[in-house]
Amino acid sequence: MTERLVILGSKGGPAIRPGGPSPTSSLLEIGGRRIVVDCGLGVSRGLVEAGVPLSALDLIVITHLHSDHVLELGPLIHTAWTAGLKTPVRVFGPAGTQAVWDGFVASMLYDIDLRIEDEGRPDLRALVDIREFGEGVVIEEDGLLIEALRVDHPPVTDCYALKISHAGRVIAFSADTAYFPPLATFARGADILVHEALHPEGVDRLVARTGNGARLKAHLIASHTMAADAGRIATDADVGHLVLHHLVPADDPEITEIQWAAEVRTTWDGHLTIGRDGLALPLPVPNPQRKTA
Numbered sequence: 001m002t003e004r005l006v007i008l009g010s011k012g013g014p015a016i017r018p019g020g021p022s023p024t025s026s027l028l029e030i031g032g033r034r035i036v037v038d039c040g041l042g043v044s045r046g047l048v049e050a051g052v053p054l055s056a057l058d059l060i061v062i063t064h065l066h067s068d069h070v071l072e073l074g075p076l077i078h079t080a081w082t083a084g085l086k087t088p089v090r091v092f093g094p095a096g097t098q099a100v101w102d103g104f105v106a107s108m109l110y111d112i113d114l115r116i117e118d119e120g121r122p123d124l125r126a127l128v129d130i131r132e133f134g135e136g137v138v139i140e141e142d143g144l145l146i147e148a149l150r151v152d153h154p155p156v157t158d159c160y161a162l163k164i165s166h167a168g169r170v171i172a173f174s175a176d177t178a179y180f181p182p183l184a185t186f187a188r189g190a191d192i193l194v195h196e197a198l199h200p201e202g203v204d205r206l207v208a209r210t211g212n213g214a215r216l217k218a219h220l221i222a223s224h225t226m227a228a229d230a231g232r233i234a235t236d237a238d239v240g241h242l243v244l245h246h247l248v249p250a251d252d253p254e255i256t257e258i259q260w261a262a263e264v265r266t267t268w269d270g271h272l273t274i275g276r277d278g279l280a281l282p283l284p285v286p287n288p289q290r291k292t293a
Contacts (some may be wrong), residue, residue: 003283004029005171005192007243008046010275011250012176012196012224014068020251021277022046023068026173026194030283031144031166034058037173039073042277047076049278054080061138061146062093063175064159065100073097074104081124082115090129092138092146094158098130135160143167149186151177153223161186167286172239176246178222179229184236191284193239194275195230196246199263202255203248220248227260231268240284241271 006029009022016022023040027050034056036043047054057080062070070093077089091097105112105125115121138146148160153176161183162173172187174180174195187193203220207213225233227244234242244264249255257274264272273281 001029001032001034003031005194005243005281005283006046006050007194007245007275007277007279008050009040009042010245010247010277010279012068012198012246012248014041014066014071016041017251021247023071024246025069025072026245027052028164028171030164030169030171031142033144033166035146035164036060036076037162038063038069039071039076040068041071043072044076044079046277050280053083055084055086057085057089059139060089060091060093061162062091062097063162063173064094064153064156065096066156066176069176070097070100073100074108077128078104078108078112078124081121081127085127086122088127088129090131092131092133094134094160095132096158097132101128101130133160134158138162147186149183151175151183152180153177156223163187163190169283169286171283172237173245174225174230174233176223177225179225179233181233181236184233187233187237187239190237190239192241192243192281193234193237194243194245195233196225196248197227197230197244197260197264198224198248199227199255199260201259202252205252205254206249224248227263228267231264231266234268234270239270241273241281242268243273243275243281245275247275 006027008025022042025043026037153159170190172190207217
């Protein structure tokens with residue numbers, strides 16, 4: 001298995017537009033594990049396009065229950081099941097994740113029962129193990145450590161940054177958050193920090209063309225991080241590589257990678273990548289000197 005980070009869906013918010021990017025989801029292949037982080041609309045297609053057999057689903061981690069992070073959780077697992085999934089899938093998410101899964105299963109009860117009877121498939125319900133987590137260690141096994149930090153994403157209270165460590169490598173995900181200085185401590189020395197970002201001019205352009213512009217802008221400013229502040233977190237954390245993700249706006253032709261980079265470069269002079277759907281980044285060579293667990 002190639003060890004890599006793949007940005008499957010790079011935009012913030014649940015809306016999709018013709019030819020535009022998909023909402024938030026990522027794939028981390030590390031230590032022989034396939035870890036899907038968030039399941040926005042399009043995650044199933046993104047995994048297939050990244051060459052991942054859906055029948056090989058392993059671990060799914062949901063950072064919070066906004067629809068652009070969880071809308072395709074049930075459909076992803078169901079689609080994997082119809083593609084031949086026979087092995088257990090563990091889903092880690094905040095309080096309420098079990099209810100999301102149970103509601104999906106209830107909505108698809110006719111189809112699930114019919115396929116078990118008609119096609120001889122294993123019971124999908126028996127394959128899925130939902131585990132709800134809070135701040136602290138999410139999972140520690142076979143050299144893999146996943147830790148969670150509650151971040152500031154009002155009005156959502158259960159939203160968690162993630163730090164995934166294996167064999168001396170550390171990959172951190174900010175999740176959705178306002179500028180949150182404790183995140184720099186949490187992500188200290190990470191090889192890659194995947195951080196959400198707002199573009200100030202792009203936000204103004206976005207709200208100008210929406211019917212609830214003033215209210216939307218107030219939410220965005222209170223709940224998310226400006227690109228320059230994402231750079232500030234990366235600098236304070238002394239990370240090796242900053243990847244911007246959950247971009248708002250992600251589909252404005254006037255806000256290009258050049259404009260994104262110009263904002264970040266006011267606070268960050270290290271390795272920078274602007275996320276886009278399908279972007280694959282190889283993981284760094286393991287550092288045996290770093291203790292990760």
